Amino acid sequence: MISFSDIKNGDSRIAVVGLGYVGLPLAAAFGRHVPVTGFDISETKIAELERGYDSTGELTSDELAATQISYTTDAACLKDASFIIVTVPTPLKDDKTPDLSPLHAASQTIGRNLKPGSIVVYESTVYPGVTEDVCVPILEAESGLQCGPGFKVGYSPERINPGDKVHTVDKIIKVVSGQDAETLNTVALVYGMVVTAGVHRASSIKVAEAAKVIENTQRDLNIALMNELALIFDKLGISTSEVLEAAGTKWNFLRFTPGLVGGHCIGIDPYYLTYKAESIGYYPQVILSGRRINDGMGKYIAETTVKKMIEADKPVKGSRVLVLGLTFKENVPDIRNTRVIDIIEELRSYGVKPLVHDPMANADETLHEYGIHLIDLEGQESFDAVVYAVPHAVFESIDAKAFAVLCKGRGADNSNSLGVVIDVKSRLDRAAVENEGLVYWAL
DSSP states (O other): OOOHHHHHTTSSEEEEEOOSTTHHHHHHHHHTTSOEEEEOSOHHHHHHHHTTOOTTSSSOHHHHHTSOEEEESOGGGGGGEEEEEEOOOOOBOTTSSBOOHHHHHHHHHHHHTOOTTOEEEEOSOOOTTHIIIIIHHHHHHHHOOOBTTTBEEEEOOOOOOTTOSSSOGGGSOEEEEESSHHHHHHHHHHHHTTOTTOEEEOSSHHHHHHHHHHHHHHHHHHHHHHHHHHHHHHHHTOOHHHHHHHHTTSTTOOOOOOOOOOTTTTTTHHHHHHHHHHHTTOOOSHHHHHHHHHHTHHHHHHHHHHHHHHHTTOOOTTOEEEEEOOSSSTTOOOOTTOTHHHHHHHHHHTTOEEEEEOTTSOHHHHHHHHOOOBOOSTTOOOOSEEEEOOOOGGGTTOOHHHHHHHHOEEOTTSSEEOOEEEETTOOSOHHHHHHTTOEEEEO
């Protein structure tokens, strides 16, 4: 079996399978120390990376140039590697059950090119048991090798936070695990080569898998509580942000805020855990209750937008509503599992015409994934309302006066009427917006 010294001395090569938000920063971290094979099935992505361009925005061209990564779509290149890290996405199906097809495909590809003595480490979000019960049989079937004497496996949950330039892969404690003590030690030493924050050795692969899903389940539930409080305070006519500001003066108050919960982790991981729980006969209540609240926030925001438009004497059917921001969080181009789409679809059900502006999102990906044509603001007619959904830094220059310009319109009786501003993340100055004669609402 390969050892840490084999990796450190360059006698054995590291390969990273999947070069997205998780895989590319990890490959780059290793590539600053040893040669790395970066494999992805997307020819477009590989071509971009070879030109020194990272479409995720996580790495600059200079940062990419400072690494020893060989990019490829040729799976046969994996035969040169003995430490293979799997960082493919694990999304949900339409029925909100785990979609392990990318993991199956990656395991098949690796198995067909797996050489004896290798270690395969999975980083993709899974429920406890997937690595050993689902992936290992695929690796064995495709390689003809037996797990244990032929190859070893480990699991190290990814903790990448897209757009975060402070908590980078090398500065976040890495949980590592292996099928036995020897594998665990090698995996820990390999990751320890690049993770300056240190590693935590989990007692088993299943413990490490479970740790991953509960990290984001905990965040999901805390945000769900804030969202439920926001629903209550809205009915009471109280500002949620002001309540949280006051409560936050207590030393042990947890600082979470209401909002849309999307992306490839927080909005997905809880379903992996509940799926596994239900398969063994336990039906979660708290976790799924939190999911229902968070999944319903887009609909609630859209309904409130319509109500505020009616209050402002704005016609609903045929109205033009500008949606500022589409990505799942601010300052990233990632549109996967964005819950802004829930707002858009609900507005459409009322006969509203939503128009979406997001300079961070890729126009082709947005059209392919959601059928939405992104618009430029220049030359646009005024809007009946603006839903400020994602507070990208590029939107900071849009102040209250700019919102007033965007929202100038006429009412149902052709008289002058107030524009409506929906501030999903409570980033605007309410007084300044209302001083411009606009109707303001924040979650």
